[in-house]
Amino acid sequence: MLLETSGLTKRFGGVVAVNAIDLAIAEGQVFGLIGPNGAGKTTLINLISGHLRADGGAIRFADADVTRLRPDQLARRGIARTFQSIRLFKGLTVLENVLVGRYVRSRSDALASLVPFRDAARPERERARLLLERVGLGKRAGAFAGELAYGDQRRLEIARALAAEPRLLILDEPAAGMNPTESAALREMLRELAAEGITIVLIEHDVRLVMGACERVAVLNFGRKIAEGPPAEIQADPAVREAYLGVADDA
Amino acid sequence: MADQIYNAVFIGSIYALFALGFTLVFSVLDILNLAHPALFTLGAFTALFAMQQGVPAALAVLVAFVVCGAAGVILDRVAFAPLRRRNAPPLSAMISSIGVSLILIRLIQLQYGPDLQAYPAGALPAAVFSVGGLELDTLRTVIIGLAIGLMLALTYLVRSTRLGRELRALAENPRAARLLGIDVDRAIAATFFLSAGLGGIAGALYGFATNSPFSQMGQSFELKAFSVMIVGGMGSIPGAVLGAYLLSFGEIASLTFLPSELRDAFAFGLLFVVLLVRPRGILGQRDVDRV
Amino acid sequence: MDGLQQFFDAYQTTIGFIGLNAMLALSVWLTLYTGQLTLGNAAFAGIAAYGSALLTMKAGYPFPLALACGALLAAAVSLPLGATVFRLRGVYLAIATLAFGEVVRVAILAIPITGRGQGLVGIPPKTELWHIFASLLVIAYVCARLRISTVGRAWAAIREDELAAASQGIPVRRYKLAAFVLGALIAGWAGGLGAHFDFAIQPDEFGFARAVQILVFAVVGGIPNVFGPILGALLFTALPAVLQPLQEYRDIFQGVILVLVIVYLPRGLATLLELRRTARLRTVGAEDVA
Ligand SMILES: Nc1ncnc2c1ncn2[C@@H]1O[C@H](COP(=O)(O)OP(=O)(O)O)[C@@H](O)[C@H]1O
Ligand SMILES: [Mg+2]
Numbered sequence: 108m109l110l111e112t113s114g115l116t117k118r119f120g121g122v123v124a125v126n127a128i129d130l131a132i133a134e135g136q137v138f139g140l141i142g143p144n145g146a147g148k149t150t151l152i153n154l155i156s157g158h159l160r161a162d163g164g165a166i167r168f169a170d171a172d173v174t175r176l177r178p179d180q181l182a183r184r185g186i187a188r189t190f191q192s193i194r195l196f197k198g199l200t201v202l203e204n205v206l207v208g209r210y211v212r213s214r215s216d217a218l219a220s221l222v223p224f225r226d227a228a229r230p231e232r233e234r235a236r237l238l239l240e241r242v243g244l245g246k247r248a249g250a251f252a253g254e255l256a257y258g259d260q261r262r263l264e265i266a267r268a269l270a271a272e273p274r275l276l277i278l279d280e281p282a283a284g285m286n287p288t289e290s291a292a293l294r295e296m297l298r299e300l301a302a303e304g305i306t307i308v309l310i311e312h313d314v315r316l317v318m319g320a321c322e323r324v325a326v327l328n329f330g331r332k333i334a335e336g337p338p339a340e341i342q343a344d345p346a347v348r349e350a351y352l353g354v355a356d357d358a
Numbered sequence: 359m360a361d362q363i364y365n366a367v368f369i370g371s372i373y374a375l376f377a378l379g380f381t382l383v384f385s386v387l388d389i390l391n392l393a394h395p396a397l398f399t400l401g402a403f404t405a406l407f408a409m410q411q412g413v414p415a416a417l418a419v420l421v422a423f424v425v426c427g428a429a430g431v432i433l434d435r436v437a438f439a440p441l442r443r444r445n446a447p448p449l450s451a452m453i454s455s456i457g458v459s460l461i462l463i464r465l466i467q468l469q470y471g472p473d474l475q476a477y478p479a480g481a482l483p484a485a486v487f488s489v490g491g492l493e494l495d496t497l498r499t500v501i502i503g504l505a506i507g508l509m510l511a512l513t514y515l516v517r518s519t520r521l522g523r524e525l526r527a528l529a530e531n532p533r534a535a536r537l538l539g540i541d542v543d544r545a546i547a548a549t550f551f552l553s554a555g556l557g558g559i560a561g562a563l564y565g566f567a568t569n570s571p572f573s574q575m576g577q578s579f580e581l582k583a584f585s586v587m588i589v590g591g592m593g594s595i596p597g598a599v600l601g602a603y604l605l606s607f608g609e610i611a612s613l614t615f616l617p618s619e620l621r622d623a624f625a626f627g628l629l630f631v632v633l634l635v636r637p638r639g640i641l642g643q644r645d646v647d648r649v
Numbered sequence: 650m651d652g653l654q655q656f657f658d659a660y661q662t663t664i665g666f667i668g669l670n671a672m673l674a675l676s677v678w679l680t681l682y683t684g685q686l687t688l689g690n691a692a693f694a695g696i697a698a699y700g701s702a703l704l705t706m707k708a709g710y711p712f713p714l715a716l717a718c719g720a721l722l723a724a725a726v727s728l729p730l731g732a733t734v735f736r737l738r739g740v741y742l743a744i745a746t747l748a749f750g751e752v753v754r755v756a757i758l759a760i761p762i763t764g765r766g767q768g769l770v771g772i773p774p775k776t777e778l779w780h781i782f783a784s785l786l787v788i789a790y791v792c793a794r795l796r797i798s799t800v801g802r803a804w805a806a807i808r809e810d811e812l813a814a815a816s817q818g819i820p821v822r823r824y825k826l827a828a829f830v831l832g833a834l835i836a837g838w839a840g841g842l843g844a845h846f847d848f849a850i851q852p853d854e855f856g857f858a859r860a861v862q863i864l865v866f867a868v869v870g871g872i873p874n875v876f877g878p879i880l881g882a883l884l885f886t887a888l889p890a891v892l893q894p895l896q897e898y899r900d901i902f903q904g905v906i907l908v909l910v911i912v913y914l915p916r917g918l919a920t921l922l923e924l925r926r927t928a929r930l931r932t933v934g935a936e937d938v939a
Contacts, residue, residue: 156816182818194816196809199802207806211818213799220798221791227798271818390740392861440912448740449686450911453868456861457907464900581751581857584744592740619765623755626748633745634733 109134109306110155110275114164117150124150126330127164132323134274137297137307139321139338141314143350146327148310149191152277155308156188157181169274183211185274189264189281191310197253201244201263204252205235208270235270242266242296258289265296276300277308282316294319318342326350360492362610368498368567370606371505375560376579377586377598378512379553385593386529386549388448393433393455394583395576396462397554401426401561402571403466409481415566419504422562423555430554431547433458467573474570482566501563508556509599516595521548529593578622585629591642600641604628661778663890665846668781670886672839674866674878675785675792676832681872682796683828684808686743688860689730692750693723693833694840695855699763701841702772702850707762712775716841723837724830731829735822750860757852768851769844776846784842785879788835793875804828869910871917880918 110132117125124147132138140148153159155166157178166174173181187208196204206213209231216227239245242262247255252263261281268276282290290313297320300307311317317324318338325335328350334341341347376398383391401422408418437454485496516522524545527535536542564579565571582605587593590601605625612624632639657664673690680687701719704710710718734745757763764770795801803824806814815821844850862885870881885903892899914920 158812158816177820178812178815179818179820182816188816190813194810194813196806196813198809199805203802203805207802207814207817207819210799210803210806215799217795217798217800220794267817390743437908437912441915444915446915449868450915452740453865454908454911456865457904457911460900460904460907464898464904468897577857581747584747588741588744617759620755620759623752623759626751626755629748630745630752633737633741633748637737637741 108132108167109136109169110308111167112151112155112164113167115151115154115161115166116163117147117154117159118162123330125154128327128330128332130325130332132275132306132308134306135301135304136323137301137309137321139317139324140308140310140327141312141317141324141341142327147330148327149279150330151327152188152279152308152310155181156186156277182271182273185271186277187268187271187273187275188277189261189268189279191279191283193257193260193264195252195260195264195267197251199252200248201239201250201252201255202232202235202248204263204267205238205270206231208267209235211271238266238270242269243292258285261285262289262293269300273305275306275308277310279310280312281309282311282313290316363607364492364494364498366606366610367603368502369609370603371502372560372564372567373579373582373586373606374509374599374602375505375556375563377583377590377602378509378595379556379560380583381587381590381593381595381598382512382549382553382556384587385595386525387438387442387451387546389438389451389455390448391433391455391553392452392580393437393459393462394553394557395580396459396466397426397430397433397557398561398564398576398579399466399571399573400429400462401558402565402575403470403475403561403573404558405562405565406470406475406477406571409478415477415481415483419559419562422558426558426561427551427555429462430550430557433554434546434550463573470573472573474572476569477566477571482569498567501567505560505563508559512552512556513595515552521545525549581622582625585625588629588637588639589632591639594639594641597639597641601639657778660890663886665776665778665781667883667886668778668785669839669843669846670863670866670882671785671879672781672788672842673836673863674870674882675788675875676835676839677863678867678872678875678878679792679804679828679832679835680825681867682801682808683804683825684811685735685825685828686739686864687734687746687829687832688743688857688864689727689746689749689829690832690836690863691855691857691859692753693727693836694843694859695753695757695850695852696726697723697837697840698844698850698855699757699769702769702844703762705773705775705845706769706771712773712845716838716845719841719844720834720837723840724834727830727833728826731826735825735829747857747860750855750857754852754856757855763852766852768849770849772844772848772850774845774848776842781842781846784838788838789875789879796874800824800827865907869907869917871914871919873916873919877917877919884918 108131110130112128112130115125115128116123128151142148150159154161157176161174165172168184168186173184196207206228213231219225219227236245236248239248242265244259244263244266247259252260255263261284265278265281282293285293294316297307309317309321321338323336324338324341326333326341326347333350334344334347380391380394383389404422404425405418408421409415413421437458438451441450441454483496486493487496488494516525524540527538527540528542528545532542586598586601586605589604590597605628608628609621609624613621616624673694676690677687697719700722701715704715704718705712730749734742737745758765803814803819806817806819807821807824811821866881866885867878870879871877888903889899892902910918
């Protein structure tokens with residue numbers, strides 16, 4: 108297993124946002140995480156990416172206990188993520204955003220940069236450009252991240268995460284705010300990434316996207332895991348229908 | 359000993375008045391108004407000017423309150439309101455207030471020069487009375503009483519009046535406050551009037567007590583006020599009062615184990631330790647660090 | 650040629666102070682560029698000024714060695730300080746560093762060898778103008794190149810969004826600390842040069858007012874690149890000399906400029922240098938520091 112959580116728990120005051128969650132995600136899997144708003148999905152991945160400290164339970168990643176590591180340490184081990192409420196570096200250019208995303212893969216050029224007239228970042232920039240081409244933002248490399256349209260910002264966040272060449276990519280509602288065309292393109296890209304062998308955790312409300320892209324799906328409700336299995340099984344599960352699909356329309 | 363306690367109560371009261379105005383603006387608008395010390399100085403000199411025209415001391419304090427309050431409102435219109443309109447962060451306002459402070463202090467110096475001044479002879483009560491063997495002077499005692507009265511009045515105003523409720527709503531969430539139908543501009547103007555007015559009174563009273571107002575008199579209070587606010591809790595009104603007396607008593611107590619030239623180190627040492635151990639201060643409620 | 654010579658002689662001190670102030674402005678620029686408001690650099694300059702001056706005066710150290718020791722001393726102090734205060738943010742961080750500065754000032758007043766309130770007098774005037782401007786050139790170059798390196802990008806990322814920066818693998822606390830310590834080193838170097846430029850130093854030269862002044866240089870000049878702080882230092886150091894005839898109104902001019910720049914050129918005078926279409930977004934200033 109690439110990622111395992113056991114008994115993972117997080118409380119906010121009286122609310123148990125994540126309640127004793129056990130997950131096991133195999134290398135190369137595309138894993139869906141669904142559930143109504145407020146179910147605890149974002150909190151769960153904040154725990155996994157180190158942005159929140161667990162109140163109980165453990166997280167293992169690539170055969171090591173990573174429960175208490177900081178986000179930057181986890182990033183270095185190969186976990187990359189996007190944020191539900193897009194968190195780009197708005198005042199930096201699109202290209203610079205991706206270059207920052209390359210941080211864990213690029214050697215520090217602080218000293219090299221002191222050599223006059225030398226452009227130490229050049230190879231990294233070439234790579235970053237390729238990545239931008241891939242997500243369809245090649246033409247916007249010089250624009251500021253804050254100037255991009257909403258759907259483009261989501262794609263840039265994915266590109267920034269991919270720049271780190273992660274082993275595990277966590278996407279928190281990547282299709283939110285995208286139009287159907289963009290959403291279809293995203294589905295296509297997820298398929299490609301899966302084919303390349305990247306492990307993906309996908310949180311999404313777009314049922315078609317989840318059912319089309321994921322091999323396995325877990326359902327959260329009120330912080331608890333109420334079901335897990337292949338998409339078809341989940342769609343048929345009465346508990347899920349009641350908890351989630353029943354309210355899916357207003358999500 | 360009793361003498362020292364009396365002193366601590368006096369200086370603590372001035373710290374508190376000064377810090378209350380400072381903290382009021384911070385709690386409502388998140389602005390560190392670095393022109394507050396200049397308003398303090400303006401208070402002392404407004405009273406001086408009034409008394410030179412023959413106004414009695416008690417009335418001169420009132421004049422200082424009104425003039426400084428108005429200056430505070432103007433300060434906001436000129437230096438802060440344009441920044442607020444474009445949602446500029448607190449640092450911009452802080453820098454802008456430094457500019458205003460430079461201007462204000464220089465204007466005072468143009469009128470009165472940089473040297474120590476004195477209030478007109480005989481205009482301040484000089485009587486001394488004794489209670490249980492302790493020599494107290496009328497002036498300081500009246501000042502202490504007035505300061506405590508003002509603290510209580512401000513607390514009442516913020517806790518129990520409609521304006522107070524509006525200010526608290528504004529501090530909590532400006533956008534929600536607007537939606538609730540609060541006249542935000544009026545509430546902000548009131549905040550600055552009260553803050554600067556209190557600063558002005560503090561300046562006038564301190565000027566009286568020392569009878570030597572000078573153009574830089576606000577400076578050391580500014581640094582002390584940071585300490586007071588951090589120790590009590592940034593933006594907390596009871597915290598500012600508590601912090602003020604803690605500091606004044608601590609300073610007096612520190613004289614028994616620190617040489618007097620290190621007296622100021624106490625305030626900053628205390629401030630530093632509180633920041634590291636409990637950054638929200640003793641009575642502070644805001645989360646300093648929230649993801 | 651003669652005219653130029655006369656100009657230099659007449660304004661020697663002012664010209665020197667422009668360079669020294671520009672270095673100090675760059676020292677605080679490093680943390681501002683990282684999005685952190687710190688006010689300790691006047692104190693670092695003070696520590697190095699006293700340290701290096703005492704070394705040349707009392708211990709007979711050669712000037713360059715004394716300068717280096719002073720700057721290293723400042724950096725050595727900044728390391729544990731930064732390690733503790735960078736758990737704070739915004740005004741809390743600013744006030745904590747300010748308090749540190751005051752503690753330094755009071756400590757100088759309390760240590761007899763510093764000359765206390767009278768100041769340290771009779772420092773050998775070893776600093777030449779070219780020392781100052783060669784140092785400024787090197788420091789500005791290093792800062793400018795660092796800005797476009799991985800380190801500078803990490804600093805910018807932290808400024809833009811600390812949480813997202815950590816998600817990219819950037820050890821945020823370490824980078825903030827690096828900016829702070831490097832700033833202390835630069836401030837220390839400038840402090841040592843200043844001490845040997847001026848014959849005498851006093852504790853008040855390194856207090857709150859000075860810390861704020863250094864901040865003003867950087868913010869009014871602008872933080873997007875290294876030219877901003879230099880421009881700010883130039884303006885605010887040269888202005889008083891130019892306004893000599895209007896000395897009485899000098900502070901008023903400065904105050905008015907300060908307010909006008911913050912209100913109308915929120916990202917500093919450097920905005921004027923960048924007239925690109927997207928200049929508004931491109932440049933960084935007070936607006937970007939919490
Ligand atoms: N930082 C926080 N402080 C307090 N409560 C929080 C915080 N983050 C999330 N919550 C609460 O935890 C629960 C789960 O939220 P979240 O993980 O965002 O759900 P989801 O992503 O599934 O919509 C909600 O009740 C939410 O209000
Ligand atoms: Mg969510």
